[in-house]
Amino acid sequence: MAWLQGLTWIDAVAWLAAILAISGSAMRTIIPLRCIGIAANATSLTYAVAMRLYPSITVNLILLPLNAVRLYQMLRLIRQVKQAAKSDLSMDWLKPFMTRRKVKTGEILFAKGDSATCMFYTLSGRYRLKELGIELQQGQVVGEMGFLSPENRRTQTLECIEGGEVLNISYDEVRQLYFQNPEFGFYLLRLTSERMFKNMERLEIEVERMKASAVEQDSFRQAATA
The missing domain is CATH 1.10.287 (Helix Hairpins)
Known part of the structure; x- marks a missing residue:
């Protein structure tokens, strides 16, 4: 000592x-x-x-x-x-990590079945998920589901119906943020899960609407043949 x-x-x-x-x-x-x-x-x-x-x-x-x-x-x-x-499903916090890109009318940002490598944030313009017929406005995130889908494949086709700008971030960059801090990854998964539940609720509402419409059409046909 x-x-x-x-x-x-x-x-x-x-x-x-x-x-x-x-x-x-x-x-x-x-x-x-x-x-x-x-x-x-x-x-x-x-x-x-x-x-x-x-x-x-x-x-x-x-x-x-x-x-x-x-x-x-x-x-x-x-x-x-x-x-x-x-609060909501806003992903404004990802903007500093994203890259700006211009999109022309009619351009396909990704197609169903394509290999998914990034997700997008709509800054301006209008976009449509063709299979679902859902139109996306400004300030919405799209393409994040491919991050968790089997083999990272696109589940929808995204088409630009009015030219504008988007921000995109690659899944590799998202993974880097995840591995830098597990808590970040937890909240990212939570946001993605909430988006999935929102989509499920939207589909359930659409199915109920279609069922109600089918019942009305059957009633109309029965009344017409009576």
């Missing part, structure tokens, strides 16, 4: 920085990793300043704000996803 007696505060800071760096490497999720990284950068920077290690000072001056910004972005993303999951 004699070495502890000769341990200075600078040495203690250096050991703490080393322990934090090792601990950060053991983190499995991104938020704890960023938190440990910030602490490691701060302690390493303190040691580097005290010892006048200018290369180390430069590195930690860059990494410290970078880790802080990334941590803030991830926490903000989780907060926005939680709000979206509790």
Whole structure:
């Protein structure tokens, strides 16, 4: 224990920085990793300043704000996803991660049976799911079901009936966001599940309407032949 007696505060800071760096490497999720990284950068920077290690000072001056910004972005993303999951099916929180694309009238964005690689957010224009006959307006997400469908195949055909713009994000990017933070993935699945239930409710209403229409037509034919 004699070495502890000769341990200075600078040495203690250096050991703490080393322990934090090792601990950060053991983190499995991104938020704890960023938190440990910030602490490691701060302690390493303190040691580097005290010892006048200018290369180390430069590195930690860059990494410290970078880790802080990334941590803030991830926490903000989780907060926005939680709000979206509790309120409606809006996916505005995905916009910063999406790419803008112009679409012409008559263009097929994807066809039923195609391999699904991305999902879309409608900014302007009008779009129609041909098989269901459902028209999509601005501010709607479409194509997310292919992310969970067997073999990632499209279940509908999406056609542009009035030119406009869409945002798209690849499933690979969605997976990256998912693996960076499992909580993000949980809320994404929750949003997708809610969309599925909404679609089921819409189909049930349509089936009931068709049944009622068929009954009315039968009654009309019976009255006409009576």
